[in-house]
Amino acid sequence: MYKSFLFFILMIVFTACVRPPEKLDPNFVILQYLSKSNSSNDSGNISDGTGAPVSGGANAPVACPNPALVFNPGGIIDTGQTTCWDAAGTGVACLGTGQDGAFANIPNARSFVGPTQHCIYTNDYTTLDQFHGLTWKTCAEGQSGAACGTGVSTQLSWTAATAIPAPVGSCGALNTRNGGNGYAGRTDWRLPTVKELASLFHYSNAPQIDVASFPATFSGIAYMTNSTVTGTPTNIWVADFSGVAILKTYSTPKGANLNVRCVAGNPLPPLAFVDNGNGSITDQNTGLIWQKCADGQAALTCLGAVTNNTQTASYASCNALNVANFAGRNDWRLPNANELLSIVDHSVTNPSISATFPFVTPQAHWTSTSSSNTPSAGIVVSFFNGSLNRPNKATLLPSRCVAN
Incomplete structure (x- = not known):
């Protein structure tokens, strides 16, 4: 009798004290996502893909097996490009070119x-x-x-x-x-x-x-x-x-x-950049380190005119940062199309980029990605409005390097 009474009192105290968290922790959010990502609602009649009821109705099992995965909503995946071409569109070996195809599964598979x-x-x-x-x-x-x-x-x-x-x-x-x-x-x-x-x-x-x-x-x-x-x-x-x-x-x-x-599924997180004070900017969503200023501008203030280069010359500009150990790094390269698009802010225009990057020229910038359909052309990202285009690789345009 005494034990039953004590258990009853403890349950009242537990119920009164324990509350769900006001803000769900990331692991719980991921668990919630997985539990609904491939399952049906657990109320009402269960039906097949045509709307016809499935035997068992509301009492039928509704959860489908789900893999135990951890997602990275703000991250970037590889473009899938594995081939390299010169400025004329002729296929070349990728090693040492700095082209997109030379970096497999970068920044992520x-x-x-x-x-x-x-x-x-x-x-x-x-x-x-x-x-x-x-x-x-x-x-x-x-x-x-x-x-x-x-x-x-x-x-x-x-x-x-x-x-x-x-x-x-x-x-x-x-x-x-x-x-x-x-x-x-x-x-x-x-x-x-x-x-x-x-x-x-x-x-x-x-x-x-x-x-x-x-x-x-x-x-x-x-x-x-x-x-x-x-x-x-x-x-x-x-x-x-x-x-x-x-x-x-x-x-x-x-x-x-x-x-x-x-x-x-959940939308992408908002852009989140930090100026490192050494001519580089960290993207907190992706972990990528960006050259704060375009090639030709002053490294810390971004004052001065940009240098417009061909795509090939843009590779050389990023390599020059490695020789100089710019911002204490030697892994600078020309970003691929997915990477450069990631810093675009489509909510603003002219330029379409966060103010963390000052004095951005609102025009197309080179990426390391080629147009596989027309390999004498390369993919560019416009910082006027955020569009993706593919001009000839000999076109003179600004560039901005990335490291990871």
Whole structure:
């Protein structure tokens, strides 16, 4: 009797004292993400991918197996480029060139897994970005099946795709699938941001995406994002995966009909830069160390004119920093397309970069990535508005080096 009474009192004290944390720690957030990344809701009737009920109803098991992964939402993955070309577009050995293809899995390896069939909604297929933690619908809207071989991609305007109620073919409509449990058991499907969609670019493939994980990707029409163009609110950013287009990401009117590829998961963290006081800047999201000023400017103040170089000469400029042991480092190199895009701030324009980088010339800057479709051209990032372009490698442009 006494023990029962004591246990009762202890339970009251425990219940009164223990509270959930006001701010979830990162490990708990990751655990929450994993528990919902490939599972259905646990309320209501369970249905298969067509909406038909599955035997067992609300009492059926709803959780699908999930890998125990730690994600890096703000990090950067490799571009996928493994080949090198000279300024004329002739293939060359990569070793010692400083080109993108010379640095495998830098700064981090690509890791897309899928198509993965949902364990309950068996008509639903997703592809997981195991690095960033984003879950992508394997097929573009209009396509379905493990190989996306059923149907054809359908286009919507951004205006239609973001309408309420969500129309068929929009990301919002996925959240009402399977009796309200959502496509692949998720109800957080949305249009990607421009940086999220650009993270899918694979700079060696045709179309320029991980083709095994995103099969039958139609590249004849660009894909929309949910990123409005700063300064032009009637336009959004789009991404072109064809490899043929001169512009990789560009601005287009919200009324244009575009392909739709949907994503689920947490958005990218805000930009976070620290000036190290020695001519370098640390990106706290990626761990990369950036040259504070463009080539030609004063190292600490960024005063003076930039030096415009060809892509080949830009490699030499970064190598010169190594010889000088600039900022105490000897691992400076020309950044690849994914790395340079990571410091763009699409919320501002002219220049489209954080004020931590002062006196930035609002024009295209060289990357170490080549255009695999036209290897005499190289990929550049515009710091006027954040677009990706591919001019001839002999074009004279600014450059900014990176170290990791």
